[in-house]
Amino acid sequence: MNTPKRYTITAALPYTNGPVHIGHLAGVYVPADIYARYQRLQGSDVLYICGSDEHGVPITIKAKKEGISPQQVVDKYHEMIKKSFAEFGISFDNYSRTTAKVHHDTASDFFKKLYEDGKFIEETNEQLYDAEANQFLADRFVVGTCPKCGFEESYGDQCENCGTSHNATDLINPKSAITGNTPTLKETKHWFLPLDQYQDWLRTWIVEGHANDWKPNVLGQVKSWLDDGLRPRAVTRDLDWGIPVPVEGGEGKVLYVWFDAPIGYISSTKEWAERTGKDWEPYWKDEDTKLLHFIGKDNIVFHCIIFPSMLKAEGSYILPENVPANEFLNLEGNKLSTSKNWAVWLHEYLEDFPGKQDVLRYTLTANAPETKDNDFTWKDFQARNNNELVAIFGNFINRVVVLTHKYYNGIVPSPNAFSEVDEDTLMMLKKYPQIISKSIERYRFREAQNELMNLARMGNKYLADEEPWKVIKQDEERVKTIMFVALQIATALSILSEPFLPFTSNKLKGMLNVSSSTSTPLGTGSEEMSWNSVSKENVLLKTGHQIDKAELLFAKIEDAEIQIQLEKLAASKKANELENQSVEPQKETIEFDDFTKLDIRIGTILEAVKVAKTKKLLQLKVDVGIDIRTIVSGIAESFSPEDIIGKQVTVLTNLAPRTIRGVESQGMILMCDTSDGKLAFVEPDANVVNGGQIS
Numbered sequence: 129m130n131t132p133k134r135y136t137i138t139a140a141l142p143y144t145n146g147p148v149h150i151g152h153l154a155g156v157y158v159p160a161d162i163y164a165r166y167q168r169l170q171g172s173d174v175l176y177i178c179g180s181d182e183h184g185v186p187i188t189i190k191a192k193k194e195g196i197s198p199q200q201v202v203d204k205y206h207e208m209i210k211k212s213f214a215e216f217g218i219s220f221d222n223y224s225r226t227t228a229k230v231h232h233d234t235a236s237d238f239f240k241k242l243y244e245d246g247k248f249i250e251e252t253n254e255q256l257y258d259a260e261a262n263q264f265l266a267d268r269f270v271v272g273t274c275p276k277c278g279f280e281e282s283y284g285d286q287c288e289n290c291g292t293s294h295n296a297t298d299l300i301n302p303k304s305a306i307t308g309n310t311p312t313l314k315e316t317k318h319w320f321l322p323l324d325q326y327q328d329w330l331r332t333w334i335v336e337g338h339a340n341d342w343k344p345n346v347l348g349q350v351k352s353w354l355d356d357g358l359r360p361r362a363v364t365r366d367l368d369w370g371i372p373v374p375v376e377g378g379e380g381k382v383l384y385v386w387f388d389a390p391i392g393y394i395s396s397t398k399e400w401a402e403r404t405g406k407d408w409e410p411y412w413k414d415e416d417t418k419l420l421h422f423i424g425k426d427n428i429v430f431h432c433i434i435f436p437s438m439l440k441a442e443g444s445y446i447l448p449e450n451v452p453a454n455e456f457l458n459l460e461g462n463k464l465s466t467s468k469n470w471a472v473w474l475h476e477y478l479e480d481f482p483g484k485q486d487v488l489r490y491t492l493t494a495n496a497p498e499t500k501d502n503d504f505t506w507k508d509f510q511a512r513n514n515n516e517l518v519a520i521f522g523n524f525i526n527r528v529v530v531l532t533h534k535y536y537n538g539i540v541p542s543p544n545a546f547s548e549v550d551e552d553t554l555m556m557l558k559k560y561p562q563i564i565s566k567s568i569e570r571y572r573f574r575e576a577q578n579e580l581m582n583l584a585r586m587g588n589k590y591l592a593d594e595e596p597w598k599v600i601k602q603d604e605e606r607v608k609t610i611m612f613v614a615l616q617i618a619t620a621l622s623i624l625s626e627p628f629l630p631f632t633s634n635k636l637k638g639m640l641n642v643s644s645s646t647s648t649p650l651g652t653g654s655e656e657m658s659w660n661s662v663s664k665e666n667v668l669l670k671t672g673h674q675i676d677k678a679e680l681l682f683a684k685i686e687d688a689e690i691q692i693q694l695e696k697l698a699a700s701k702k703a704n705e706l707e708n709q710s711v712e713p714q715k716e717t718i719e720f721d722d723f724t725k726l727d728i729r730i731g732t733i734l735e736a737v738k739v740a741k742t743k744k745l746l747q748l749k750v751d752v753g754i755d756i757r758t759i760v761s762g763i764a765e766s767f768s769p770e771d772i773i774g775k776q777v778t779v780l781t782n783l784a785p786r787t788i789r790g791v792e793s794q795g796m797i798l799m800c801d802t803s804d805g806k807l808a809f810v811e812p813d814a815n816v817v818n819g820g821q822i823s
Contacts, residue, residue, distance in 0.1 A: 179224035184385035272299030753819015
């Protein structure tokens with residue numbers, strides 16, 4: 129499709145059993161938003177939709193754990209997520225939810241259409257059942273060993289370790305997540321979508337048809353699924369939370385959440401159409417529409433195999449032109465984990481860094497996990513802000529606006545004859561929209577943003593080379609031309625930065641007193657400018673145009689601000705360690721006489737050296753009051769010799785001597801484990817004379 133009439137852009141529905149974190153943003157919402165904003169600047173008809181995914185087992189598990197209803201859970205997180213997205217500048221045209229009536233109606237109608245057309249297989253088979261809980265164990269209510277990779281905590285529908293999707297009955301040693309019991313098998317009736325019937329079509333459409341334009345990670349995962357052979361997949365579940373199965377025999381059953389959830393894109397479109405008075409169908413049924421799904425790699429199977437098969441079975445819908453799935457973002461070298469609170473939550477970021485939405489957008493795009501898993505660190509976040517946004521982008525804009533006010537009271541000067549450098553700079557400026565576009569159209573947003581920064585670098589270099597602050601003393605007319613050129617670059621940045629840095633773009637347009645085709649007109653600036661104005665117009669900011677005073681686009685982030693975030697993560701790590709720390713059970717009971725046989729005394733370490741050719745052993749000289757003796761202790765990985773000289777320790781003195789690595793050890797230093805796996809001395813909390821006995 130060369131020139132689509134319209135774009136339907138979907139972003140994966142966030143699951144409402146918790147807030148949104150930076151992994152979700154980097155993988156899905158920021159790249160999708162960049163693409164949607166870019167297409168709007170191109171003048172395209174864009175519909176960017178999303179909504180909360182509010183059904184499924186994890187919702188019911190969380191509700192039971194918190195002692196509230198599933199509806200209360202989803203209401204809480206739907207509002208939190210929706211508000212966070214809005215404050216962060218994610219420019220959805222509609223943000224809906226799957227508990228909405230329009231969604232229930234749409235999903236029910238979709239199911240009934242496939243049912244009536246004979247697209248399902250109806251089967252009675254055995255499913256895992258928890259007798260104590262008196263219910264079938266759908267998906268996340270059962271945990272066991274993955275049959276493919278051996279991961280012992282795989283869910284009933286998908287292994288989070290290897291990404292394989294399977295049925296709960298495929299698990300090895302399954303356990304109920306409700307009671308911990310081993311479930312039994314019990315017969316129940318369900319409807320299945322026969323994916324095996326779509327296997328050849330999927331291979332032709334994706335593996336062959338999109339071999340050159342879909343990401344290798346997406347093609348690879350799809351091919352792996354197809355090579356393993358597709359099997360019929362249940363589209364209903366035995367649950368009481370979800371959309372009731374709308375046909376005879378469906379009592380007590382709901383639509384499987386991954387049948388229901390992607391239909392949320394369609395129902396959200398219907399909701400938007402109702403609100404705006406538009407027709408929803410062209411955005412889903414017209415061949416001149418380009419449909420794109422932005423997702424994370426854990427959703428590839430649902431958006432590239434299951435949902436397309438559903439659309440194909442229904443018959444009247446278009447298929448996605450691309451599914452640009454990203455890999456995962458890690459945090460400070462570790463996998464993001466909502467359950468372990470190892471995350472940077474969007475709502476907390478917005479509170480901790482007010483007005484710095486674009487700094488996070490910029491950092492996440494710069495570290496986007498487009499082809500492989502990538503890492504977010506707070507130090508990198510700080511460096512990106514201070515060394516790039518402040519020092520390059522912000523510095524250029526500040527100098528241009530300040531000098532324009534200093535020399536010309538904020539009025540764009542009239543240029544004189546352009547030098548070769550001026551002409552080359554303006555010619556290069558016109559190329560940047562196409563350069564950035566090329567990367568965006570290939571879903572290389574990290575590369576595209578870097579090209580935007582290269583434009584800011586070009587502006588900085590131009591000013592540094594031309595030095596208007598020096599030339600003004602000898603040639604005022606030349607400075608008019610220099611500042612005119614610099615203002616054109618600044619104006620181009622205000623337009624081309626909008627997809628990546630929307631808040632910065634808006635602020636810069638305010639300073640320059642201009643507006644673009646997608647922004648609210650600011651002041652009495654020039655006529656609206658679009659993405660292509662930069663390449664087509666010879667002049668973006670005309671002579672005589674009045675600009676406003678300079679404002680700082682970005683502020684430096686100090687070490688203290690970053691330390692607060694690092695301490696937050698350290699606290700989470702500590703809490704997880706304490707929660708997971710196992711305590712050895714009590715040893716068998718002894719008599720008092722057994723205890724009195726132990727001679728435990730306080731001593732002081734006088735000397736400490738490493739035992740040659742060992743990692744763990746230190747040779748110590750310890751004054752235990754009754755004598756000075758040699759003790760070999762396996763503490764070298766926790767302590768340096770020089771740090772423990774003079775340390776008071778607790779010594780078992782009447783332990784029979786034994787030779788360790790050629791050294792006779794005459795006692796044992798008593799130690800205990802810390803939460804981080806190190807060793808700690810058992811020592812008195814006051815100074816005690818050497819030889820003092822423990823009794």
